[in-house]
Amino acid sequence: MNTHLFLDSAVGNGGRTQRRVIVCAGTGCVANGAYQIIKAFNEQIAAAGISITTEFKTEPSSHDLRLNKSGCQGFCQMGPLVTILPDEILYNKVKVKDVEEIVRETLVGGKVVDRLLYVDPATRRHCRGINDIPFYQQQQRHVLKECGVLDPDSIEEYVHHGGYDGAKKAILTMSPEEVVQEILKSGLRGRGGGGFPTGRKWEAARTQPSAKKYVICNADEGDPGAFMNRSVMEGNPHSVLEGLMIAARAIGADETLIYVRTEYPLAVARMKRAVEEAQKLGFLGENAFGSGMPLNCEVMEGAGAFVCGEETAMIASIEGQRGMPRPKPPFPAQSGLWGKPTVINNVETLAHAVRVINQGWETFRKLGSKASPGTKTFALTGHVANTGLIEVPFGTTLREVVLNIGGGITDRRGKVKADAFKAVQIGGPSGGCLTQAHLDLPLDYDSLRSVGAMVGSGGLVAMNEKTCMVSIARFFMDFTQRESCGKCVLCREGTRQLLSLLDDIIEGRATSGTLDLMEKLAVAVQKGSLCGLGKTAPNPVLSTLRYFRHEYDEHVLHKHCATGQCKALAKPHIDPAKCKGCMVCGKKCPVGAITGDRKQAHTIDQTKCIVCGACADACKLEAVVGV
Amino acid sequence: MRSKSDPECNGRKFVKIFTILEKYERNPSRLVPILQAVQEEYRYLPREVLTYVATALNISPARVFGVATFYSHFATEPRGKHVIRLCNGTACHVKDSIPILEVIRKRLKLEGKKITTDDMMFTVETVACLGACGLAPVVVVNEDVHGEMTPANGLELVEAIIAQELS
Amino acid sequence: MSAIAAPPTLSIDGIAVPINGERNLLELIRKTDIDLPTFCYHSDLSVYGACRLCIVDIAGRGIQGACSTAPEPGLVVRTQTEEIREIRKISVELLLANHERECTTCSKSASCQLQDVARRLGINKVRFKAVHEPAEVDRSSPSVTRDPNKCVLCGDCVRFCSEIQGIGAIDFAHRGHDVAVLPAFGNGLGEGECINCGQCAAVCPTGALTPRQEIDEVWKALVDPTKTVVAQIAPAVRIALGELFGMQPGESTRGQMVAALKRLGFKYVYDTAFAADLTVIEESNEFLARKSKAGKLPLFTSCCPAWVKFAEQYFPELLPNLSTCKSPQQMLGALVKELLPQELGVAKKNLVMVSIMPCTAKKFEAKRPEFAHEGVAEVDHVLTTQELARMIEEAGLRFMKLQPESFDMPMGFKTGAGVIFGNSGGVSEAVLRYASEKVTGRKLTNPDIHAVRGEDGLRIVEVPVGDITLKLGIVHGLKNARTLAEKARHGNCDLDIIEVMACPGGCIGGAGQPVSRNPDIRKLRTRGLYDVDKNMELHKSQENHFVTECYQRHLGEIGGRNAHRLLHTHYQNRRRIAGESIELGDGDSAEKLCVNVCTGTTCFLKGSQHILHELLDQVEQEQLHEKVSIHASFCFEQCSHGPTVSVDGKNVPSCTPEAAKNAILQAISEKVP
């Protein structure tokens, strides 16, 4: 499937093959110097006397070499990434000084620079292209398919690859009912967290008798640790815009808006450019696609508030207010922006809608499970060998995702370790944790809900055995209590008190009643809060309590944190059985708390130790425990 | 601090406010983008300017203040010349972002709730996820993203700026 | 088959309840005599849904706020379940954890809803610790004290101030548990746009916003042997004071009230309604003069100080339309301070005038500098109805048992016209009772003018007076006032008189009145005042022979010089930024030539930003930084001659860049000898 894509994009109309150098210019690769790489390529290619173009041409000349940037390819950790087509070579961690060699060896000489290839850590095998790399091999990239190939700033290239066919089809040849029917049959569910059937939402808005309606693309992606929407917007902004157009057609809206979080400057720029280009080509404007109907789109930046991802808060924010949610019903589909029927969809939902319209609902349903059709992107981060952005069909198991695609769990030194797995937090601050016992759980809306977690936006954070689950619960609670809009009592005060109770536990002040009180409070906040933020904020606490109760008990009853992460409870000591007396730790200890003779087991003086952890980091034999 | 003693506040910036207000047609529902644009000029939102915006939009200053203090992107206090934003999103957090923050704050002698140095050279703040989680932990200095940071690297970044400012 | 279909029903705690157009489940539930606790619901305000006390369990939907759920046929609602009880309790405990719990010393104690709910829910232990830093109490306003440590963030105050008063002097600021209700920039309430109506305090369920108290100062004067303390009482006080002593709202307590004041040590007790009669005469004549001489119309009434400040802030261009009459409180104060010293032989400074008002804005009004002459205020202290009740309680008086006494003459004498001032529409009715006789020369047999009475916040009525028809606007709630003022500003308002009262229902709904959760309270008080009028012998101000005598002996001609000195006032522009300007240079402008460029809307449209640009360029090019400082400021009230630039205090109307430059150069050359 991926092979096909490459040929697809590298072959021009005449079947002639144009050579392309694609430099990933997503946020991650840019951070690693992608722009300098592009500059170096320009210079080196010119120096090598090859004619070069950065423009997309529908009739490419086979002599030309095209250099373009792409959006995030999902493997940022290995960036900057350089792809060479049609050779299907992927170079990773490319440095400016490597560019000359790539030009000389590959572009001129047609040879692969072996040392720049990805090396599979498990097999030490050098992988030539993405079809060789296990991280990619086990994915099924659809929404992300074009990310990393197309030039996100070129509407021509998008159009050339069938872009906007779906929107054209919906607007020019389908009635709103037909569009909604198609989506309904596809079973597409919202990717923004709730998993609400998109078709039903559209139908509710479509049947509202109002001349004015709006569609908003929710690109606020506030889950800390998730960046799927960012990557789609940076890599394939037109697919988002196209989805928005289809939604507008479905409900009869003429105004659309994309609400992007301000922490994503590149995504904002790419989306704005996409809108401008679409206006220039008449896809947007007073006579969209020549349909005679107006269709406009505006990009608005958020201003840093997680809660604005919630629909009614987002509407308030767009209306120039504090982003405070209001009670639902009425739902936005009934009364939304400016009191008009409004559909709010996630970036990825819209991108999937394009595929449904283009390929038909049957094709869409071929992947995924019955109740959760299609694919889903996840941001796989934390203690895994391969962090990055992935896309798999719903129903893929956690094991496949974390151990296979993710390449396994890493220990505190970053080495893959078979037994390092502790938990996976899915769905960010509203989600829950999954344990070893859930490794074979299929990832989809319903099975996750059944175990107290949720798909959420798709953040997947893997954690190794050195992670303290109480601290993790505290981390999320700290986040939500800060991001609470402060409107309703249970969330505003409740999350703050949950944080305070967690602090008590972590700092050794908890008593036997603490856990019980915390659980009661968590349930009250979950049941009684006004909006989704408060209703889901206790999830991390409740799910860690459910699966790691013993860890809590240990903190509360024994004032002990086995991972040593809770500094107030940590009592670092040296395991005499493991210590070889190398004396390294003693040199690192800033307060001279470690004593011991060469080749003798060392000891830590608890009265001096400030629990900094330096000794544990220093000890190669992992003889220092409890910090 | 009032804009009066802020050397950065000059007539040019103020005149820009007109353009901003005009661009958004003095429409109170565009308050968020207006404040964003104003902050781009001033780097923070001075009181006088907020009062001015409220008056021009015909809404109450209390409401403008309410909106300005709701969103974390808006600063109602002046910020340092260099803004260091440390990501403490989930991915960065589990990869030990906090020790980086601690060393940087310690180096810049920032204690308690203080986030800006006395010489107005640095502002250090945490943010939740910059969307570069694959490179966790991430630090952004002004506009530049730095991935896979360690406390030592973080300190280096700060030292480099200090050295550059001194030279 | 019955002719009228029975209304659809839903089930509340197992009982089928008909739906009759109730706006939300809460209303419906309350109709079934279940008093669900609430903080954030107020029937006059938009639904907010924040306190989560009104939660109910709806089959199939789970836990929902009753205040924000529309009644739908067939719903199965339960108001009490184990789960709901637990959530409610936890909610209240969460609030109490950070609450400054000092009920014994809290002025809201007797009417505090938080205390009430905590008691009703049987909360006898707070399981959570305080996590908030205590905040400072804001005492900057003469009318309202703000104690953030008692706020439950229900937002009632915020919504009242913006939805009913159209001001937005306070709003939510910050986020999460840092959220607070604050005036702009966290300033004090007394420093901003607040017009002192106190209605935020009236709707506040807790002691976070309370009317400012002056009881101590009054006690001090009462026990000071050198002081002679006299009181005046506003009409609306008498029909509400009794509520605090177990009487029905609207029942008049005049006699006991006077007796109580005497027992407290007030030497004389006068009736503000006497001054209201004076107001009627002065204001009617002012109106008739304007009407016949094509003066500024509509004429806005000026007896509500909250409205006056509102007009000064937002409609300075309409200030000439405001009646120049002082409020009755200030009229009476001025008269007392003018006449009594001589009559009683006490020094002016030893005469203390205390007024008892339903109102918090009157506290502010009494402190306005124009109402003090040579350091002596016309009114020294203003007590609210609530404060008077508290003094009575403190003195241990058995209010209901007091032998009724009468007001002191002559300024205790009034007609019904002066009394109905306390109702919205009352001023209009009183003026009509006067004007119609004056215009027609015929006696008005039935003084009741029902056309101007009513509950709506904005009423337009036409009343025939002799050959002409007068068109009146009657509003309460300043948002409604804004609507009419906006029209008047644009010159498309054909009304003759606009009566404005800030408080719902007029002064009977003032913020100094007893706090009540009885939804019918306003109606009962309004009726109470009309009943007082009905039971009186005289109903028209012109029939008040003490007023007539007062003119003869002291004031001279109606609207004449002396009357003007004592009974009329003037207003000041309080526009938001006027006077405050934004320094655009490098600061330190003490010695420099000060140039202000108006950037108000009108001047902006006329190109003031272009002038600003040019001037900034000039300063830069000619290196004038040392000599000139450029400021941007808001509207100079010279809009019709804009763009306006002021150079060293002198306005250059219809300014051009050249004119401004010339003016600057000239001013510089004049400055440098």
Ligand SMILES: Cc1cc2nc3c(=O)[nH]c(=O)nc-3n(C[C@H](O)[C@H](O)[C@H](O)COP(=O)(O)O)c2cc1C
């Ligand atoms: C606190 C909170 C934050 C949310 N953040 C997001 C977000 O960042 N992106 C998103 O698409 N949906 C977010 N949602 C979900 C949206 O409210 C909404 O359900 C979604 O945008 C609907 O789109 P979908 O049907 O396409 O999923 C959030 C919900 C809550 C309660």
Ligand code: SF4
């Ligand atoms: S649940 Fe939290 S975020 Fe949602 S409305 Fe309540 S306070 Fe605001």
Ligand code: SF4
């Ligand atoms: S934790 Fe730190 S202070 Fe304690 S023994 Fe180890 S190095 Fe020394």
Ligand code: SF4
């Ligand atoms: S570094 Fe490890 S092995 Fe070496 S002395 Fe310390 S504890 Fe023992």
Ligand code: SF4
């Ligand atoms: S506000 Fe209410 S609960 Fe709080 S101290 Fe006052 S009376 Fe007590």
Ligand code: SF4
């Ligand atoms: S109710 Fe109890 S706590 Fe309150 S004053 Fe009386 S005795 Fe004291």
Ligand code: SF4
């Ligand atoms: S007193 Fe009136 S104007 Fe002032 S804040 Fe309260 S409601 Fe608003």
Ligand code: SF4
């Ligand atoms: S001050 Fe009173 S009315 Fe206002 S939010 Fe607080 S508790 Fe509610």
Ligand code: SF4
């Ligand atoms: S309406 Fe009456 S009580 Fe209310 S502010 Fe005006 S004068 Fe005072």
Ligand code: FES
């Ligand atoms: S930014 Fe290049 S792979 Fe993510």
Ligand code: FES
């Ligand atoms: S969590 Fe740090 S960049 Fe996403």
Ligand code: FES
């Ligand atoms: S009254 Fe319903 S939530 Fe407050």
Ligand code: FES
């Ligand atoms: S806008 Fe009124 S004088 Fe300038």
